[in-house]
Amino acid sequence: MATTTAKSTYLKGIVDSSPFILVIIPFASLFGLVATEAGLSVIETLTFSIVVIAGAAQFTALQLMQEQAPTLVVIISSLAVNLRMAMYSAALTPYIGAAPLWQRALAAYLTVDQSYVVSVAEYERRPEMSIPMRIAYFFGVVTPIVPLWYGFTFVGAYLGAWFPDGWALDFAIPITFLAMIAPMFRTLAHVVAALVAVVVSLMAAGIPYSLGLMVAGIVGMMAGAQTELWQERKRGRAE
Amino acid sequence: MIDKTTLWIVIIALGIGSFFLRFVFTGLVGSRAMPDWLLRHLRYTAVAILPALVAPQVIWPQATGGETEPARLAAACVTLLVGLLSKNVIAAILSGAFTLYGLLYLLG
Numbered sequence: 001m002a003t004t005t006a007k008s009t010y011l012k013g014i015v016d017s018s019p020f021i022l023v024i025i026p027f028a029s030l031f032g033l034v035a036t037e038a039g040l041s042v043i044e045t046l047t048f049s050i051v052v053i054a055g056a057a058q059f060t061a062l063q064l065m066q067e068q069a070p071t072l073v074v075i076i077s078s079l080a081v082n083l084r085m086a087m088y089s090a091a092l093t094p095y096i097g098a099a100p101l102w103q104r105a106l107a108a109y110l111t112v113d114q115s116y117v118v119s120v121a122e123y124e125r126r127p128e129m130s131i132p133m134r135i136a137y138f139f140g141v142v143t144p145i146v147p148l149w150y151g152f153t154f155v156g157a158y159l160g161a162w163f164p165d166g167w168a169l170d171f172a173i174p175i176t177f178l179a180m181i182a183p184m185f186r187t188l189a190h191v192v193a194a195l196v197a198v199v200v201s202l203m204a205a206g207i208p209y210s211l212g213l214m215v216a217g218i219v220g221m222m223a224g225a226q227t228e229l230w231q232e233r234k235r236g237r238a239e
Numbered sequence: 240m241i242d243k244t245t246l247w248i249v250i251i252a253l254g255i256g257s258f259f260l261r262f263v264f265t266g267l268v269g270s271r272a273m274p275d276w277l278l279r280h281l282r283y284t285a286v287a288i289l290p291a292l293v294a295p296q297v298i299w300p301q302a303t304g305g306e307t308e309p310a311r312l313a314a315a316c317v318t319l320l321v322g323l324l325s326k327n328v329i330a331a332i333l334s335g336a337f338t339l340y341g342l343l344y345l346l347g
Contacts, residue, residue, distance in 0.1 A: 026329055039240050044250075051254035056285065060292060061249050065241045067301070074249050077292070079256045083284040089264035090278075097265060108262035170302040171311055171339055175318050177293045179331035182322025184286045193283040194290040201291035202298065213291055220287025225279040 006136040009129075013140020016122065020114045024148045027055055030172060032156020034059070037169045038066055042157040049153035053112060053146060056180060057082040063173045064213075077213055088116035095123045099135050107135065110142045112149075188231065193224030310342035 028049065035045040035058075052058055057078040064074040088111050096107060118141045123134060163169075185191050197220025204212030297315040299305040318335030325331065 023329060026332070030332075040246065044246060048250050051250055052257050054253075054257055056289065057253060057257065060288075061253060063292065063296070065245060065249065071245050071248055074245075075252045075256065077288065078249075078253055079260065080284055080288050082253075082257050082260055083281055085257060085260040086263055087278070087281050089261050089266075093264045101266065104266045105262060108265050109258055111261040111265070170300065171296075171314065172336075174293045174296045174311075175314060175332055175335040175339070177289045178297075178315055178318040179322045179328045179335065181286065181289050181293075182319055182331060183326045183328065184289075185323065190283065190286045193287045197287040197291040198294040201294050205295045205299070213288070216291035217284070217288040220291060221280045221283040224283030224287060225276070228279055228282075 006132055009133045010136040010140040010143075013118070013122075013137040014143050017114055017118045017141040018144050020118075021144050021148060024114075024145055025152050027176075028149045028152035029156035029159075030176060031055060031058055031062075032153040032158070033160040033163060034156075034169060034172050035062055035153075036157045036160030037163065038062055040157075042154065042161065045157040045160075046150065046154050050150055053109075053149055054082050054085070055149075056177070059173050059176060073211065073214070077217070080214075080217055084113075085111055088113075091116065091120055095120070096131060096134050096138065099131050103135050107138055110138070110146055112142070112145065114145050115142045187228070189224045189227035192227040193220045196220045196223035310339055310346055313342055314339035 031049065032045050035048065036042065040048070048058055060081045061074050061078040064077055069077075089108065092107070092111065096104065099107070115138060119134075119138050122137055123129060129137070181194065185194070197216045200219045201212055201216035204215050206212070207215065293315075297312060298307055300308055300311050303311075314335045317338040318331050321334040322328065322331035
């Protein structure tokens with residue numbers, strides 16, 4: 001009985017995350033294409049996607065390596081883009097924190113935007129779920145996503161090897177990022193964080209070793225946090 | 240060209256670092272609470288870092304040797320606008336790409 005339940009929960013996870021297939025396929029292909037255009041081999045590109053599985057961080061690293069930024073700056077900037085994974089991890093902990101260590105380790109490796117969003121929504125909807133069911137659901141959610149991330153990185157990289165030069169692919173990364181930023185503007189604080197970061201980054205463009213990016217990122221985060229506090233205080237007074 | 244040693248150092252460091260970020264709470268911290276000020280800053284990392292990374296590329300693209308260029312600037316504006324209006328990442332990428340190649344072709 002318990003196995004049937006776990007199995008149907010796993011299948012429900014697959015169904016619930018299947019709309020993301022339409023996002024993962026072009027996104028993974030684009031990474032493969034851009035990476036091989038930047039001079040990576042098919043194997044290097046695929047390894048990158050398997051080891052890191054984080055589109056935004058991978059594109060960031062690629063962009064900065066092309067700009068010949070120092071290795072440490074490449075690593076810190078890309079990890080900064082990935083800091084949201086720590087928040088996902090924090091959000092998942094109350095639900096699956098009591099699962100066996102190996103399951104938590106595997107779930108950690110498979111924590112991406114989609115698995116976090118879909119799983120936490122389901123856990124909140126169905127508080128009665130047992131921990132094995134939650135784990136089964138989580139693995140169901142990643143089943144259509146992660147293998148396609150690997151697979152279409154490979155397809156993109158493979159096609160990239162034949163792609164003609166001079167296709168203005170230099171601009172694929174900025175366009176992808178701009179497209180990803182737009183849905184992040186959920187509150188005024190998010191918009192302020194982005195605007196301040198842009199202004200500081202343009203002013204700091206002359207700072208060597210791409211350190212202007214670090215400065216801009218930190219100042220932007222502080223601006224977002226302060227805006228949030230200010231709005232909370234304002235709301236507190238209004239009530 | 241990207242140096243191969245740098246590339247492998249970056250891949251391995253990002254792999255370990257990303258796993259650590261994903262495992263830090265689920266695996267290590269358990270259900271202990273994080274300080275509010277830290278969470279408040281973490282919320283804005285991606286939305287600050289990504290625009291800061293893109294802005295100089297949009298205004299001073301490498302491909303043109305740092306000269307501001309109308310097709311790339313227009314493509315960036317269209318992408319952001321479509322993204323804001325539709326909240327659809329793929330639609331935004333496609334409109335940006337269409338604008339870029341359309342204008343590059345027209346401006347020849």
